[in-house]
Amino acid sequence: MIDRFWNDAVRIDRLPPEMWRNLFTTALAEVAANGLRHAYPPDTTRRPLRVRLRLFPDRVEALLIDHGAPYESPPSTYNAPDHETEVTLLPESGYGLFIARAALDSLRYRRSRNGYNCWKLVKKK
């Protein structure tokens, strides 16, 4: 889906280099995976997720909407390591939203009154 979006987008607009697109794609995949993991129990076979991608003159936006449980996990507490960091203390999970935030200009979450989760991703050109 994202490949088709980029193919269409480059036909009608001048986009920043491929690296910029890859960052947005990476963020989208991480937010989608994170959202689905938290919204639906692990054994759920059907985990619907609606994705809307929009191209603006100055940015791209993605809206990810699911009808699962509200997202209540704390914000990522990952601290990037420095050269002194003890390797054995590094986390083995929890990198997803950190990566998404680092790759985007903004990442917002809200729970709608009609009971869905909405993640909004924005990356400026």
Next chain:
Amino acid sequence: MTLQSEPGDDGVTIVRMDGRLDLLIAAEVKQQLAELIASGHRRLIFDLDRVSVVDSSGLGALISGLKAARQAGGDLRIARANNQVRTLLSLTMLERVLRPYETLEEARAGYSQIVAD
């Protein structure tokens, strides 16, 4: 086995896999790395040449392997990572602890220095 491992005469084992190292396979890769290290392959080079994409779960599996190898007195290095993987390492600043080596030879050279020291 998702991972193919190739032990060398110098005590360094090259580990390879194909395709995506992502959430669908990360737990298995983590498990297989742990088993390799437990069976005495403490010095690993993970050759990422045929890995197209790594996501945060895949990164977690690599970090898990790195930790297990270090705890066993060895190390896990990565070589021939593509731009996507390098970007991920840079965004998380994990390149500081999991330096991407250009070639297998470079990754291997570091190991012989440790042995020489």
